[in-house]
Amino acid sequence: MGKHRHTPEDKDLEIIMGNLLRYGVLFSAIIVVAGALIFLKQHGFDQSQYTFFKGEPERLTSYKRIWQTAFQGRGRSVIQLGLLFLIATPIARILFSIVGFVLEKDLLYTIITVAVLMVVLYGFL
Amino acid sequence: MIVLTFTLVLILGAAIAGFIGSLTGLGGGVVLIPLLTLVFKVDIHYAIGTSLISVIATSSGAAAAYVKEGITNIRLGMFLELATTIGAIMGAVLAKHVSTSGIAIVFGIILLISAATSFIHHEAKIDGELPGRLSNWLRLNNEYPTETGMQPYTVKHVTGGFVMMNVAGIVSGLLGIGSGALKVIAMDRIMRIPFKVSTTTSNFMIGVTAAVSAGIYLREGYIDPGLSMPVVLGVLLGAFIGSKILFKAKTRVLKFLFAIIISILAVEMIYNGITHKL
Structure with missing residues (x-):
């Protein structure tokens, strides 16, 4: 027992990963705020309506259309793009973990993490 | 209510939800969904999509603070993510076939289970009991910092914990919460991991689990930018403050x-x- 403590590499890896995620979230939040400013400028004084579920238009549900319409400067699309980046941050964490486990020559956890990545991508795509 | 007022009030509400979620390691979802549906009268479908996004924000945003403390058990988290992500896909598919009031009832039951397990007091024992073969093979046993120095702990009942994690994943995909409560139950109660470790490791898993179902929900049209924007920004603010206190x-x-x-x-x-009514 007790052979598998946090090694220094382990700890470094975790700190880098944690910071990476934080910057990812910060980056997403900036995009969301930018989108919010456009959106509120255009629709800030409209009545809000979220009581009934209508579903979102295609420009806010397809990855390709979100990307396209965000670059046309449409507020809601820009927000959605930021949200998409945010959803992607945990995937970056998995990718980073795979690299880390490979560097540590940890075959078992490389396999486990690749398996997690495949499940996540299945849900995403 | 006009959009601007709605946005500002929601940022404040979400900040409180994010603060509580971060303190308890449960993500903002458990407080957020009742807040959105009961107080703001938002359709539960929108609430779920929005909540998933905020759950990711909380988890990813707080990760840096948690890992610095050296509490999170990364290997344990990664291994259990296998169970939660598969569950998340199952849950998101299941959500299409359950009615709004059905979701509300299941949600309430999950909340009650979470509350009940919290009231049952159990002493903060760190036993030196021998770990199972599986947790040795998976190298899940670890140690964590306490006031009196590094405290080693062992992981028990790996299979049972894994199954419970799969259930947590299904619940997460179905209800749009991180289901941190169930994750903490699996680790705290079944696998016998110290509370601080289970809380932070749960946080580690919540983001990945929620991302799986969030991807599905976004394409299904359950994620609305006008609603998610104030919630995400508010939750991030609240979680940031919460992570400083943990x-x-x-x-x-x-x-x-x-x-x-x-x-x-x-x-x-x-x-x-x-x-x-919902």
Whole structure:
């Protein structure tokens, strides 16, 4: 027992990963705020309506259309793009973990993490 | 209500949800969904999509603070993510076939389970009991920092914990919460991991689990930018403040506070589900 403590590499890896995620979230939040400013400028004084579920238009549900319409400067699309980046941050964490486990020559956890990545991508795509 | 007012009020509400979620390691979802549906009268479908996004924000945003403390058990988290992500896909698919009031009732029940387990007191024992073969093979046993130095701990009942994690994943995909409560139960109760470790490791897993179902929900049109924007920004703010406090807060106080809040919310949700008000 007790052979598998946090090694220094382990700890470094975790700190880098944690910071990476934080910057990812910060980056997403900036995009969301930018989108919010456009959106509120255009629709800030409209009545809000979220009581009934209508579903979102295609420009806010397809990855390709979100990307396209965000670059046309449409507020809601820009927000959605930021949200998409945010959803992607945990995937970056998995990718980073795979690299880390490979560097540590940890075959078992490389396999486990690749398996997690495949499940996540299945849900995403 | 006009959009601007709605946005500002929601940022404030979400900040409170994010603060509580971060303190308890449960993500903002458990407080957020009742807040959106009961207070702001938002359709539960929108609430779920929005909540998933905020759950990711909380988890990813707080990760840096948690890992610095050296509490998170990365290997354990990664291994259990296999169970939660598969569950998340199952849950998101299941959500299409369950009615709004059905979701509200299931949500309330999950909240009550969470609250009940918090009220059952158990001493903060760190036993030196021998770990199972599986947790040795998976190298899940670790140690964590306490006031008196590094404290080793072992992981028990790996299979049982894995199954419970799969259930947590299904619930997460179905209800749009991180289901941190179930994750903490799996680790705290079944696998016998110290509370601080289970809380932070749960946070580690919540983001990945929620991302799986969030991807599905976004394409299904359950994620609305006008609603998600104030919620995400508010939750991030609240979680940031919460993550600064975690290490100092007392385990029992945390659990008790959390249990009272969610019990009240649970009853509200079930009542509204049964009377079809949601």
